[in-house]
Amino acid sequence: MDVFACAGCGTGLTAPVSRVALPVHTHYGAWEELHPPLMEPATYAVERLPTGPPWRLWAEVGEEAAARQGVYAPVHSVSFGARGKIVIAPGDSRSTTLIREKCAGYCRGVDGRDGPNPACTGCGRAVATRIDDCGSWQTVWLKPDAVVRRPSGLPTAPLPDRADLEHAGHRVLPVEPDGSWSRRWEAAFGVAPAHLVVATGNRPVTLPAGPVAELLGHAVARRLPSGPDPRSVGLAGPGVPVPRPRPDVLLVPRHPGTGEPWRPSDRRATVVPLDGGVWAYLTGAGETSPVPATGTLPAGVLRDDYPLPARPRYPLEPHGGAFRETLVRLPGIRRPELRGYRGATHPW
Missing domain, CATH: 2.170.150 (Metal Binding Protein, Guanine Nucleotide Exchange Factor; Chain A)
Structure with a gap:
């Protein structure tokens, strides 16, 4: 330490x-x-990355100088603060x-x-x-x-590792105690679609059925187009093998210690990093029934006399700032097929 x-x-x-x-x-x-x-x-x-003042207008900085600051698409102003x-x-x-x-x-x-x-x-x-x-x-x-x-002179504390993602305590619930959507989920689902835009070249996507489609679907619908020939998306990571057939894009967790995205053995796979706690929730055990007072439930049987997990009445809305600021910091935003996202008038 x-x-x-x-x-x-x-x-x-x-x-x-x-x-x-x-x-x-x-x-x-x-x-x-x-x-x-x-x-x-x-x-x-x-x-x-540089953050905070001093700020300089994009028109004064220019594209190449802005790229050296980690900004690859036009914004109002570019930070030249400390790294x-x-x-x-x-x-x-x-x-x-x-x-x-x-x-x-x-x-x-x-x-x-x-x-x-x-x-x-x-x-x-x-x-x-x-x-x-x-x-x-x-x-x-x-x-x-x-x-x-x-x-500090104290023993070094064990660094967080990928194995921690498999522990139930690492999961971040999508709903706050007051019944609203988690602020951490809102941010995560602003960041992930920005990576999806670049990873897919702004193509339509299909999400895996279950909690991914239920919780991420609204964010994806707001940020990506619909239409034919969609790219498939799947979950993979520690303890979660790559689905077969392999999806076009894999949602993977960030390393809790380094922040680097998990990668499968096939290094050519296209991955989109996701908040590790959010990913852990999406890949964790699904709904489970309470143990009955006596005996056990048959395998695969769920009780139906207790409430389902709480969900707000409105869809999970991605954080707009997280989407915009992530997108302009991805070098791939410069590709010709993403030109529409480079204008200040794009409906982000």
Whole structure:
């Protein structure tokens, strides 16, 4: 495990933390709603892409300079902010104090608009940006040039692995406790269709029957065309063999530790990465009946005297920002057949 310390005076700024993949939903929340911490305790992740100010207009930057910033289709403005920002849970922050004059927000917290707002208590240097306003996951973003990473001296915690995806506790339920759709699912189903658009060349797709079609179908219908000669989509990953015949596109989980998509032995297969917790739910055991008071149920028999899993009355709506921002960061969006997605007037 590691700790991050102030690059100026050496004061420790975090509890011991271990690196994991940056969550898919990091930048996508629900407006006018308070969110929990993004990161699990004792973990950190790194945003490799540039984020935040300074911003430059696309017309001033040009296509090639924007591509070097990881943006491959026209947008209003391109970030030239720092790469390599480190995100931790607010509860893992140590030895910092808020800079009060830099704590503006919308209405329910701090949104980071004024830049770095916690300072090191050792030397007063601004070292991070705290964000906890509505619509944002609660985070502390450490400035990469203001901190240094050091060994904590504690044993290294086991890193998340693909085997963790098979554990029931890794599954993310599609419905929140209040009965609304999961914000994490909304983000995941904004990101996945963007990858499907590029993977299929904007062709129609057919989804496998069951929870994939039930939950992902509305998102796909909103983002992809319908018509003849569709591309088939299937699920595959750890413990889930590739279907036969092999679908044209495989929905696979991201590695919980690295964020890299799982790949089958046939490296030529076209894969679309999916939030690991969402994928684990889609591939987990289906509906199961409670055990009767006495005896057992015959194999394959389900009781029908208990409620089915809760579902909101409206379809699961993909996060629009997640779709747009993912799509413009995929190099494949430059292909001629996807030209229609490159215009600002496309109905995203």
